Amino acid sequence: MGIRIIGTGRYTPERLLTNADLEKMVDTSDEWIVSRTGIKERHIARPDETTSDMAAKAAEAALEIAGINADTLDLIIVSTVTPDMPFPNTATIVQKKIGAAPCVCFDIEAACSGLLYGLNTAYGMMASPLKYKRALVIGAEKLSSIVDWTDRSTCVLFGDAAAAVILENDGDPETPDFYADGVVSANGNYGDILQMPAGGSAMPASHESVDNHLHFIKMGGPKTFQLAVHSMVEACRTLIERATIPLEKIRWVIPHQANWRIISAVAARLDMPERVYQNVERYGNTSSASIGICLDELNRSGQLEKGDYVLTVSFGAGLTWSALLIRW
Ligand code: COA
Numbered sequence: 001m002g003i004r005i006i007g008t009g010r011y012t013p014e015r016l017l018t019n020a021d022l023e024k025m026v027d028t029s030d031e032w033i034v035s036r037t038g039i040k041e042r043h044i045a046r047p048d049e050t051t052s053d054m055a056a057k058a059a060e061a062a063l064e065i066a067g068i069n070a071d072t073l074d075l076i077i078v079s080t081v082t083p084d085m086p087f088p089n090t091a092t093i094v095q096k097k098i099g100a101a102p103c104v105c106f107d108i109e110a111a112c113s114g115l116l117y118g119l120n121t122a123y124g125m126m127a128s129p130l131k132y133k134r135a136l137v138i139g140a141e142k143l144s145s146i147v148d149w150t151d152r153s154t155c156v157l158f159g160d161a162a163a164a165v166i167l168e169n170d171g172d173p174e175t176p177d178f179y180a181d182g183v184v185s186a187n188g189n190y191g192d193i194l195q196m197p198a199g200g201s202a203m204p205a206s207h208e209s210v211d212n213h214l215h216f217i218k219m220g221g222p223k224t225f226q227l228a229v230h231s232m233v234e235a236c237r238t239l240i241e242r243a244t245i246p247l248e249k250i251r252w253v254i255p256h257q258a259n260w261r262i263i264s265a266v267a268a269r270l271d272m273p274e275r276v277y278q279n280v281e282r283y284g285n286t287s288s289a290s291i292g293i294c295l296d297e298l299n300r301s302g303q304l305e306k307g308d309y310v311l312t313v314s315f316g317a318g319l320t321w322s323a324l325l326i327r328w
Pocket residue numbers: 027028029032033036037112152153154156194219220221222223224225228258259262285315316317
């Protein structure tokens with residue numbers, strides 16, 4: 001059909017929060033954080049820097065590399081669990097900031113699986129009779145705004161960032177699509193192991209909800225770990241079993257960058273450790289931005305060539321999960 005990735009971009013806020021900084025905030029240590037997670041530092045947005053600010057910067061970087069203007073976009077999808085506000089959606093705010101023309105704009109909330117959910121959705125819309133020609137898919141998160149900085153079991157894990165991918169349908173039936181195969185799924189029975197309880201219609205903001213720290217990430221760490229490894233490995237195995245290409249053609253495996261121990265457990269089970277890309281030590285878990293950051297790092301450092309295959313895989317609150325085999 002001719003739907004290709006023509007640009008990638010990323011943005012990370014200037015301020016770095018190191019493990020040494022966290023040692024001064026909660027009862028933790030660099031040794032504990034590195035041995036349990038692999039994380040050494042994460043970027044934290046300024047108080048006045050919003051999710052849409054970061055998303056717009058990542059989008060502009062992707063537009064530049066794609067060599068196209070924002071006013072040629074037909075579709076903008078932003079994945080985030082930290083929208084600027086409940087409405088309007090963050091995609092419309094980004095649309096205004098980057099100077100895009102009127103087009104379809106909406107947000108996706110699939111937590112850390114959001115970028116892959118967004119790429120699946122955009123591909124479906126572009127391949128449909130609606131024939132959207134150019135799409136911008138962004139994963140952007142200001143997780144520092146929903147992290148409880150007094151809770152050592154979660155505050156060491158997360159960081160802020162945005163990443164963007166631009167898709168274009170060149171209309172040439174000879175051009176292979178970027179979308180080689182995909183798995184997208186969720187299981188709502190596990191919704192309570194990773195959530196932000198307050199701030200929605202179930203528990204609107206109140207003095208009590210604020211006093212009880214309910215506007216922050218709550219997580220059952222060990223259960224999340226176990227489900228993460230299981231869902232990511234199963235999703236990858238499904239794609240590997242269905243793949244019609246030799247597995248050597250998969251140049252990179254990009255798992256969601258939540259935690260080095262999860263990444264290595266997945267890599268060991270898939271038996272492709274040398275092809276697994278990871279950068280979690282520099283960013284922490286940036287939720288829906290994480291896979292896009294990896295893609296952009298590989299793209300800009302010349303480590304992706306036309307015809308390479310990249311196996312991306314993610315899981316997140318919901319639980320949601322997705323794997324996408326990308327043809328570069
Ligand atoms: N510093 C020091 N000690 C800490 C700590 C920290 N930052 N956070 C927790 N601890 C303590 C706990 O209080 C507990 O102490 P206790 O035994 O006295 O009660 C101890 O360390 C062990 O906690 P436990 O939860 O068993 O550690 P763990 O080995 O499971 O590692 C995680 C914790 C969070 C790193 C791990 O469960 C994990 O990676 N889970 C998945 C998280 C994730 O990826 N979430 C995002 C999904 S998108």
